[in-house]
Amino acid sequence: MSAAAHIPSSTKGEGGAQEVRAPAGSRWMAYLLLLPGLLWLGVFFVLPLVQLGAVSLQSRWPDFPGYYYPDLNWHNYVQALTDYGPHFARSFVYAGLATLFAFVLAYPLAYAMAFKAGRWRGIMMICIIAPFFTSFILRTFAWAQILSDEGWVADVLNALHLLPGGQIINTPIAVVAGLTYNFLPFMVLPIYASLERADPRVIEAGGDLYANGLTTFRTVTLPMSMPGVLAGTLLTFIPAAGDFVNMELLGPQRGKMVGNVINDQFLAIPGGYPIAAALSFTLMAAILVMVFLYVRRFGTEELV
Amino acid sequence: MGDLRDAHGDLQLESVTKRFGDFVAVDGLDLEVPRGSFFALLGPSGCGKTTTLRMIAGLEQPTAGRVLIGDTDLTGSRPYERPVNTVFQSYALFPHLSVHDNVAFGPKRRKAKDADTRAGEALELVQMADFAARKPAQLSGGQQQRVALARALVNRPEVLLLDEPLGALDLKLRREMQVELKRIQTEVGLTFIHVTHDQEEAMTMADTVAVMNRGHIEQMGPPEELYDLPRTRFVANFVGQANMGPGTVEGTDGDYLVADVYGTKVKVKRSRSQVQEGSLLFGVRPEKVQVSRTQPEGGGNDVMGVVKDVSFLGVATAYLVEMPSGTIWSCYEQNLDVEPIDLRPGDQVWLRWNPAHAFAVAPEGALQEAAR
Amino acid sequence: MASTTAHRPSATRRTRTWLADHFVMLVAVAVLVYLFLPVAYTFAFSFNDHGKTNIVWQGFTLEHWKDPCGVPGACESLVTSLQVGAISTFIATVLGTMMALAMVRYRFRGKAMSNVLIFIPMATPEIVLGASLLTIFVQGFTNLGLRLGFWAIVFAHIMFCISFVVVTVRARIQSLDPRIEEAAQDLYAGPQSTFWKVTFPLILPGVLGAAMLAFSLSFDDFIITNFVSGNESTFPKFVYVSARRGIPAEANVIGFSMFVIAVALVVAAQVVRSLRTSGSTNQKG
Numbered sequence: 001m002s003a004a005a006h007i008p009s010s011t012k013g014e015g016g017a018q019e020v021r022a023p024a025g026s027r028w029m030a031y032l033l034l035l036p037g038l039l040w041l042g043v044f045f046v047l048p049l050v051q052l053g054a055v056s057l058q059s060r061w062p063d064f065p066g067y068y069y070p071d072l073n074w075h076n077y078v079q080a081l082t083d084y085g086p087h088f089a090r091s092f093v094y095a096g097l098a099t100l101f102a103f104v105l106a107y108p109l110a111y112a113m114a115f116k117a118g119r120w121r122g123i124m125m126i127c128i129i130a131p132f133f134t135s136f137i138l139r140t141f142a143w144a145q146i147l148s149d150e151g152w153v154a155d156v157l158n159a160l161h162l163l164p165g166g167q168i169i170n171t172p173i174a175v176v177a178g179l180t181y182n183f184l185p186f187m188v189l190p191i192y193a194s195l196e197r198a199d200p201r202v203i204e205a206g207g208d209l210y211a212n213g214l215t216t217f218r219t220v221t222l223p224m225s226m227p228g229v230l231a232g233t234l235l236t237f238i239p240a241a242g243d244f245v246n247m248e249l250l251g252p253q254r255g256k257m258v259g260n261v262i263n264d265q266f267l268a269i270p271g272g273y274p275i276a277a278a279l280s281f282t283l284m285a286a287i288l289v290m291v292f293l294y295v296r297r298f299g300t301e302e303l304v
Numbered sequence: 305m306g307d308l309r310d311a312h313g314d315l316q317l318e319s320v321t322k323r324f325g326d327f328v329a330v331d332g333l334d335l336e337v338p339r340g341s342f343f344a345l346l347g348p349s350g351c352g353k354t355t356t357l358r359m360i361a362g363l364e365q366p367t368a369g370r371v372l373i374g375d376t377d378l379t380g381s382r383p384y385e386r387p388v389n390t391v392f393q394s395y396a397l398f399p400h401l402s403v404h405d406n407v408a409f410g411p412k413r414r415k416a417k418d419a420d421t422r423a424g425e426a427l428e429l430v431q432m433a434d435f436a437a438r439k440p441a442q443l444s445g446g447q448q449q450r451v452a453l454a455r456a457l458v459n460r461p462e463v464l465l466l467d468e469p470l471g472a473l474d475l476k477l478r479r480e481m482q483v484e485l486k487r488i489q490t491e492v493g494l495t496f497i498h499v500t501h502d503q504e505e506a507m508t509m510a511d512t513v514a515v516m517n518r519g520h521i522e523q524m525g526p527p528e529e530l531y532d533l534p535r536t537r538f539v540a541n542f543v544g545q546a547n548m549g550p551g552t553v554e555g556t557d558g559d560y561l562v563a564d565v566y567g568t569k570v571k572v573k574r575s576r577s578q579v580q581e582g583s584l585l586f587g588v589r590p591e592k593v594q595v596s597r598t599q600p601e602g603g604g605n606d607v608m609g610v611v612k613d614v615s616f617l618g619v620a621t622a623y624l625v626e627m628p629s630g631t632i633w634s635c636y637e638q639n640l641d642v643e644p645i646d647l648r649p650g651d652q653v654w655l656r657w658n659p660a661h662a663f664a665v666a667p668e669g670a671l672q673e674a675a676r
Numbered sequence: 677m678a679s680t681t682a683h684r685p686s687a688t689r690r691t692r693t694w695l696a697d698h699f700v701m702l703v704a705v706a707v708l709v710y711l712f713l714p715v716a717y718t719f720a721f722s723f724n725d726h727g728k729t730n731i732v733w734q735g736f737t738l739e740h741w742k743d744p745c746g747v748p749g750a751c752e753s754l755v756t757s758l759q760v761g762a763i764s765t766f767i768a769t770v771l772g773t774m775m776a777l778a779m780v781r782y783r784f785r786g787k788a789m790s791n792v793l794i795f796i797p798m799a800t801p802e803i804v805l806g807a808s809l810l811t812i813f814v815q816g817f818t819n820l821g822l823r824l825g826f827w828a829i830v831f832a833h834i835m836f837c838i839s840f841v842v843v844t845v846r847a848r849i850q851s852l853d854p855r856i857e858e859a860a861q862d863l864y865a866g867p868q869s870t871f872w873k874v875t876f877p878l879i880l881p882g883v884l885g886a887a888m889l890a891f892s893l894s895f896d897d898f899i900i901t902n903f904v905s906g907n908e909s910t911f912p913k914f915v916y917v918s919a920r921r922g923i924p925a926e927a928n929v930i931g932f933s934m935f936v937i938a939v940a941l942v943v944a945a946q947v948v949r950s951l952r953t954s955g956s957t958n959q960k961g
Contacts (some may be wrong), residue, residue: 016822022858026782027782027783027784027785029778029782030778030781030782030783030784031777031778031784033774033777033778033782034774034775034778034779034790036771036774037771037772037774037775037838038775038790038793040771040834040835040838041793041794041835041838041839042793044809044831044832044834044835045793045797045805045808045835046793047798047812047816048805048809048811048812049804049808051808051811051815051816052804052807052808052811052812055811055813055815066804073697080936102824103708106707107709108700108703108704108707109703109704109707109708111700112700112701112703112704113704113706116700116701116704117701117704123862124704124708126713126939126942126943126946127708128708128711129714129942130712130715130935130938130939130942131712131714131715131933131935132892132896133892133934133937133938133939134714134715134718134931134932134934134935135911135912135915135931135934136896136898136912137898137915137916137919138714138718138923138927138928138931139714139718139911139914140714141915141919141923142713142714142717142718142721144731145717145721145730145731145732145765146713146714146717148731148732150731150732161813165728169784170762171696178706179799181710181711181714183710184707184711234799238799238800238801239801241801242801242802242803242804242899243801243803243899244803245899245916259801259803259899262803262804262807263803263902265860266807266810266903267902267903273811277807277811280803280807280808281804283801283803283804283833284800284801284804286798286799287799287800287801288799361862362862363858363861363862382861383858383861383862384861384862384863384864384865384866388859388862389862389863390859390862392855392858392859393855394853394855395854396853396855396858396859397856397859398856398859398860398874398878399856399878400874400877400878407862409863409865409873410863410864413863413864413865413869414864455863456862456863457861459863459864497801634788
């Protein structure tokens with residue numbers, strides 16, 4: 001049920017035509033309607049981020065682990081990046097791979113739903129959304145069972161001598177597989193939404209003009225679904241880059257992702273707040289910059 | 305505010321202006337619509353007719369000027385305070401309510417005790433009583449149109465506004481509804497203001513037609529008058545077709561002005577010309593022009609041309625004739641005879657008309673191809 | 677002989693055309709199977725007669741289905757999750773719907789800023805949201821008496837659900853014909869009754885969709901919850917914490933039951949909707 005509902009607006013981008021034109025005083029009505037929600041976002045989103053920024057610059061009391069004093073300790077960022085640079089790299093690489101695989105799997109499914117499914121469309125839609133209703137941790141844990149050393153996946157791959165380490169669970173492969181799985185629906189639904197709006201006759205016309213299916217896809221179908229692809233890659237990449245659950249349940253003991261570090265530094269290791277806050281802030285900044293560049297490069301202005 | 309709803313009388317717009325940013329949609333419009341008349345606002349899209357309608361409804365507020373019904377000033381009041389109802393172009397039926405509830409919506413908002421009875425009667429009037437329980441989505445375009453009409457009529461408004469109400473219907477249905485609308489208007493005796501870009505629709509239904517262009521009214525009057533004696537070039541071309549040509553007044557001949565149009569002397573009644581001297585735009589309606597192979601007797605209003613195209617239309621035959629000046633005139637000849645038409649493109653013909661049927665308007669701006 | 681040679685290529689071609697035509701559909705079905713595989717495992721392993729860890733299949737038993745609440749904490753955490761979900765869904769839906777109305781129907785100063793403020797929470801990784809909330813609770817809100825725990829979870833969930841509600845409801849409002857509301861005003865409905873008699877019934881499906889989305893986001897959230905829950909346990913947190921020792925099959929029972937209930941509700945809603953609009957085939961937006 002997640003992405004489907006909100007994607008349509010991401011590409012439609014209308015709205016101007018429906019604004020109430022003049023009525024004096026109606027602006028106050030708008031503020032009245034907005035205020036509670038904005039206030040909530042202010043107190044529970046903006047304020048915490050400001051605090052996170054402040055914490056990322058705090059210093060530790062040398063003798064009291066878990067106690068900090070306000071400071072402008074930029075060294076936290078230096079330390080965060082030197083100590084955990086590889087974790088950042090892993091997060092982005094794994095999330096990038098998962099996004100790529102999710103795209104490869106999602107596109108045919110979205111395409112089939114939009115153009116081939118006919119009356120099965122509704123049922124396929126339910127099939128995509130339904131797994132959401134089982135807790136995502138349970139589903140990730142199910143992957144731990146499926147990929148376990150005793151499971152059939154490992155057996156098959158071993159029989160084919162495709163697993164150099166003899167194991168698939170506790171490897172980065174399992175992590176990427178888990179990430180791909182978990183965020184796949186977020187890729188399918190927006191692509192489907194933008195393909196569904198496309199006119200199949202345009203694709204047929206493309207088929208007439210180019211004859212070659214691949215050329216038609218590259219020059220006609222894909223560009224038409226670009227808004228959906230854009231939204232889908234963001235909806236997959238962002239949560240994947242910040243995730244730590246897949247690494248925790250499916251991944252190796254060493255070579256974690258930045259999400260694991262942040263989680264552990266905050267919740268498991270005393271005295272880790274400033275570094276973890278610096279890591280969080282860097283992660284958010286990196287992702288926002290990437291989103292911005294990405295949308296500038298590929299996207300329509302109107303993302304929301 | 306209750307008294308606004310009791311306003312009675314003629315609808316009056318006093319120098320109403322509406323601006324959207326720099327764009328002037330309606331420009332100092334004065335208009336008086338007598339109570340109980342069927343009035344049409346005719347004009348091309350973007351001429352300001354819908355904006356005028358929305359200001360009467362209260363959905364837009366004028367930038368300047370006043371809107372009155374009788375002596376009651378409605379300017380500044382809200383749509384729900386006015387004794388005015390609208391039939392929207394897209395019908396705008398409430399999709400979540402049944403046909404009956406759609407129609408009863410207005411009376412219920414006004415706390416009428418007999419809302420349901422009145423809704424039933426209104427549906428009866430538009431012959432939709434059998435569909436009362438349906439949802440709008442289960443109706444055809446024409447049926448939705450009737451419901452939209454009933455939903456407005458049921459309130460017995462002082463003024464009923466119709467915004468291109470027949471635009472979405474096919475030709476046959478549109479003809480039927482034109483007759484139907486006229487019948488209903490006569491029956492209920494309310495003031496109807498009908499906005500349309502279809503001149504034929506305006507002419508068939510309305511007692512009075514106002515032709516709008518660029519935010520102001522070009523001419524207003526009964527349909528016959530607009531057709532017979534257009535006062536501006538815009539009206540001449542928008543209401544029906546006209547063969548036109550620029551000319552200069554050279555003198556008078558009794559009741560007639562004599563003008564030179566592309567080297568040909570033509571006559572036009574002084575009373576039928578908006579210009580008495582200098583340059584003018586001379587015009588004749590296509591069906592007033594006779595086509596013949598030989599030069600008619602008693603010269604004057606006749607010109608020689610070359611046939612460009614002949615189309616047989618059944619009741620009439622339409623000719624396109626190229627004039628010496630290069631302009632194309634169109635002419636309709638009624639097919640009174642059963643002889644086959646022997647004129648072919650390339651043939652030389654004489655065109656003739658009764659000078660009493662000609663008209664002339666001010667040339668306004670650059671010369672333009674008059675006939676289509 | 678000649679006829680068979682002529683026939684053979686057309687047969688292989690027919691297979692090939694069939695494959696080409698149905699290739700996309702076959703891939704799609706394979707992907708759907710992939711999506712359902714873990715759900716099937718969750719279901720299957722709810723019958724596993726497991727020992728310490730529920731990783732390897734050991735034998736069939738109905739034990740776990742008889743008393744899913746037998747494991748300490750399982751049902752308590754489920755109830756907490758349902759409560760959190762209900763409260764935060766309600767508040768987020770109300771606030772988000774109000775915001776969506778303002779964003780579509782009015783022009784005002786600060787609209788672009790509001791848009792950004794609504795968008796950014798969705799583009800922020802959950803771990804950053806959770807971490808920032810943790811810092812402000814520990815170093816700020818606690819001093820005001822607002823501690824980590826049940827209400828902290830609720831407040832956090834409302835925060836990240838609002839944005840999703842806004843975009844969902846906004847899409848619905850944008851698809852409405854503004855003339856319909858004008859018609860209501862034209863028919864003597866003031867602002868209040870225009871809203872309650874016309875606008876609200878028409879955006880209701882979008883609002884319900886948004887509420888469902890908010891509930892499923894809240895119910896399944898672990899990362900943010902983990903930061904602000906203190907000693908409180910939600911169902912995902914319960915599962916995650918017990919994963920260290922091995923998730924008890926009772927969790928599978930509960931998880932799978934939730935899946936069945938949710939799917940049944942969705943299907944029922946679809947059926948009701950198609951029954952109600954049956955016959956109204958020519959409805960256009």
